[in-house]
Amino acid sequence: MTVVSLPGRASARPVSLGLLGLAAAVALLELLPRLGIVDSRFLPPFSAMVRSLAEQATTAAFWTATGQTLRGWALGLAIAMAAGIAAGVVVGSVPLLRALTASTIEFLRPIPSVALIPLVVLIYGSEMPSALVLVVYASFWQVLVQVLYGVADVDPVVRDTARSYRFSRRAIVRTVVWPTAMPYVVTGFRLAASVALILEITAELIIGVPGLGRSIGLAQSSGAVAETYALVLVVGVIGVLVNVLARAVEKRALRWHTSVRRDL
Amino acid sequence: MRRVLPALALPVVLIAAWWVASAGSTSFFWPPLRTIVEAFPRTWTADPLVNDVLPSLARLAIGYLAAVVAGVALGVAIGSSRTLRELSEPLLEFLRAVPPPVLVPVIALFAGYTGWTSKIITIALGCVWPVLLNTIEGVRSLDEVLRDTARSYRFGRVATLWHVVLRGASPRIVTGARQALSIGVILMVISELFGADRGLGAAIVQFQRGFAIPQMWTGIILLGLIGVALSGLFRLVEHRTLAWYRGLRQAERGA
Numbered sequence: 455m456t457v458v459s460l461p462g463r464a465s466a467r468p469v470s471l472g473l474l475g476l477a478a479a480v481a482l483l484e485l486l487p488r489l490g491i492v493d494s495r496f497l498p499p500f501s502a503m504v505r506s507l508a509e510q511a512t513t514a515a516f517w518t519a520t521g522q523t524l525r526g527w528a529l530g531l532a533i534a535m536a537a538g539i540a541a542g543v544v545v546g547s548v549p550l551l552r553a554l555t556a557s558t559i560e561f562l563r564p565i566p567s568v569a570l571i572p573l574v575v576l577i578y579g580s581e582m583p584s585a586l587v588l589v590v591y592a593s594f595w596q597v598l599v600q601v602l603y604g605v606a607d608v609d610p611v612v613r614d615t616a617r618s619y620r621f622s623r624r625a626i627v628r629t630v631v632w633p634t635a636m637p638y639v640v641t642g643f644r645l646a647a648s649v650a651l652i653l654e655i656t657a658e659l660i661i662g663v664p665g666l667g668r669s670i671g672l673a674q675s676s677g678a679v680a681e682t683y684a685l686v687l688v689v690g691v692i693g694v695l696v697n698v699l700a701r702a703v704e705k706r707a708l709r710w711h712t713s714v715r716r717d718l
Numbered sequence: 719m720r721r722v723l724p725a726l727a728l729p730v731v732l733i734a735a736w737w738v739a740s741a742g743s744t745s746f747f748w749p750p751l752r753t754i755v756e757a758f759p760r761t762w763t764a765d766p767l768v769n770d771v772l773p774s775l776a777r778l779a780i781g782y783l784a785a786v787v788a789g790v791a792l793g794v795a796i797g798s799s800r801t802l803r804e805l806s807e808p809l810l811e812f813l814r815a816v817p818p819p820v821l822v823p824v825i826a827l828f829a830g831y832t833g834w835t836s837k838i839i840t841i842a843l844g845c846v847w848p849v850l851l852n853t854i855e856g857v858r859s860l861d862e863v864l865r866d867t868a869r870s871y872r873f874g875r876v877a878t879l880w881h882v883v884l885r886g887a888s889p890r891i892v893t894g895a896r897q898a899l900s901i902g903v904i905l906m907v908i909s910e911l912f913g914a915d916r917g918l919g920a921a922i923v924q925f926q927r928g929f930a931i932p933q934m935w936t937g938i939i940l941l942g943l944i945g946v947a948l949s950g951l952f953r954l955v956e957h958r959t960l961a962w963y964r965g966l967r968q969a970e971r972g973a
Contacts, residue, residue, distance in 0.1 A: 471801065472808035479809050496828045550724075557725035558732065564949035565942035566900070568907040568919075572926035572934050576747055648815070655817040656904070660911050667820070674823035682827065686820050693815030 498680040507684035516669070520688070523654055523665035526582060527696075530589030531643075531650040538594050538646075539639060542601025543627060546635075552602070563599065567592035567653055568660075575661055582664070585657035592653045593646035600645070604638030605631055640707050644700040651696050655689060666692075749932045754939070757932040762940060766921060774918040775944070777834060778906040781841025785902075786895055789846045793853025793891075794883060803854060814851055818844030818901055822912050837909040837917075844905045845898035852894025856887030889963050892956050899952055903945055918944075 480500050487494035494502075510516040545551045567588050574584040608631055616626050658667025666689055673681040733751075740750045762771070796802045821840050822831070829836050864886060868878045884891075910919030922937035 471804040472806075475805040475807070475809045476812075478805075553724040554728045558728045561729065561946055564900070564945040566903045566907060566945045568904050568911075569922075569938045569941035569945070571907075571911065572922050573747070573938065576926060576931075576934075652817040652819065652901075652904070656819040656908060659819050659822065660908060670820055670823050674826060679827060682823060686816065686824060689820055690812055690816035693817060694812055697811070697815055 495679060498683060502680045503683045503687060506678075506680035507687065510681065510684060519664065519666045519669045520692075522582075523658065523667065523689075523692070526585045526589065526657075526663070526665060527650050527654045530586050530654065531593055531647055533586075534590045534593035534646055534650065535597055535643060537590070538597025538642065539601055542598050543605060543631065543635070546602045546605025547627070547631065552606075559595075559598065559602075563595040568656065571657075571660060574657075580662035580664075584661050585654055585663040585665070588653045588657050589650045593650040596646040596649055597639070597642040600638040600642030601635055604635030607638070608634045637708055637711055640704045644697075644704060647696050647700045648693065651693055746929075746931060749935065753932045754935045758936045758939070761925075761933045761936045770916055770921045771918050771940070771944075773834075773916065774906055774910065777837050777909075777917075778841060778902055781838040781905075782845050782899065782902045784838070785842040785845035785898060786849050788842070789849025789894065789898075790853050790884070790891060793850045794857055794879070794887070796850075797854040797857025797887070798883070803858065810847070810851060810854075814847040818905055819908050821905075822908060826912065831909075831912055832915055837906075840909045841902050841905045845902045848897035848901065849891065849894040852890045852897075853887055856890030857883060859890075860886045885962075889960060892960060896952060896956070899948060900945075903948065907941065 483497070483500040483503075486492040487497050487499045545555055570588060570591060574587045578584040578587070612630055612634075613626065616630050621629070654665065655667040657663045658665035658669075659671050662668050662671070666685060670682055670685045670689070673685060737751045740748055741752065743750050796806055818840075821843050825831070825836050825840055825843075831837075860883065864882050865878070868882045873881065906917075907919035910917035911923055918937070918941065922934060922941065925931075925934035925937055
């Protein structure tokens with residue numbers, strides 16, 4: 455049996471209680487403005503948000519914006535994954551490179567990606583590449599650092615064994631380094647996926663790159679309150695879906711790994 | 719010396735490369751590093767430091783600390799009760815998944831977006847989720863035996879909370895606090911970009927809008943340095959508070 459707890463331990467009780475919790479939150483959102491406890495100009499009732507959402511769902515603009523957000527997120531994440539894995543495996547496998555780059559990585563990583571906003575605005579304006587740069591920069595470090603941990607975790611005996619059997623460099627990476635690093639890579643993916651979404655929405659909201667974030671900003675500044683909340687809900691749902699997707703990928707990619715396998 | 723040399727080698731090479739490559743640069747966006755370095759002390763004099771940088775950092779500190787305190791308090795409460803945990807889990811998952819920057823327009827609806835309060839609320843609301851969820855998880859996975867032992871020894875409620883619950887959950891709390899810190903820095907900047915106000919983020923955007931490119935670069939570098947300093951500070955605190963945990967892990971691994 456596995457000892458590592460994973461999401462998706464399904465049992466009936468938590469689900470129904472959780473639904474109760476969600477229902478209570480929805481009821482609260484409906485009642486607070488209806489009873490006048492919170493001004494409905496600031497917080498419209500939940501039903502009004504849903505109605506606004508239903509209206510928007512019939513417009514092409516809404517779906518275009520959703521598509522733009524998702525596309526920017528996916529593309530940025532893919533680039534960051536590819537670059538992070540490649541750089542991580544190369545740097546992590548060569549001790550000299552690792553020693554040389556450690557301080558630089560430690561320095562560059564905490565630089566907040568939003569510091570780059572003025573620069574990308576100047577260079578790309580409020581176009582899609584602006585968001586892409588921010589998304590890639592922010593999520594690249596998440597992946598890279600995890601891959602470095604993963605490569606460092608390789609069992610020296612296994613590596614030496616592979617070397618004694620004259621495995622080629624490529625074969626060592628494929629059969630020794632990669633399987634060891636895999637759980638770390640997947641963790642990096644999960645972290646990067648949510649960071650990428652944050653930066654994509656930020657770029658849309660602040661710089662005005664087309665997407666849901668810009669729609670939220672526009673709705674807010676034009677005083678369309680219910681619409682603003684409806685879009686925030688949509689972004690939240692996308693965030694949840696991203697998390698669910700990341701966990702599903704984690705489970706599938708690691709189905710051979712002892713932390714996931716149940717038939718041990 | 720043998721450890722310092724590799725740590726310094728690459729940064730020195732990179733900065734030298736930037737210096738040399740940009741030395742004759744006439745590109746508008748990429749001024750020579752020399753110009754940027756010269757602009758730095760002229761840009762960040764006492765006045766902007768006191769009126770822009772310090773208020774930004776103060777807002778970050780207030781919002782962040784409020785989030786950590788609230789997150790730990792709520793997390794201990796929710797984590798200790800199974801019913802409460804199951805009741806709130808999907809809701810918290812949703813709230814955490816909302817990208818924090820969308821808080822800015824929502825909060826702007828309530829109070830407009832000038833002044834300290836709205837910015838501090840933005841930072842606190844963005845930072846609270848990672849702390850809260852990690853605290854819940856840390857309290858949930860506490861060793862049952864430890865709790866029972868504390869009870870057998872008739873620890874009081876406060877003593878149990880302090881020595882068993884908070885101590886036991888502290889590695890997870892620190893993980894959450896670290897995630898929250900980087901979100902906090904992002905929100906500190908974003909909250910200032912949104913409203914035309916003073917602050918570090920606002921100052922950088924002013925430079926960009928006024929096409930004061932070397933000054934803008936100094937702002938980016940200053941922000942980077944602050945990010946690095948904060949993560950160094952965090953590591954120092956972590957090092958002190960989790961010293962027992964590192965020792966434990968080392969002992970477990972038989973090192």
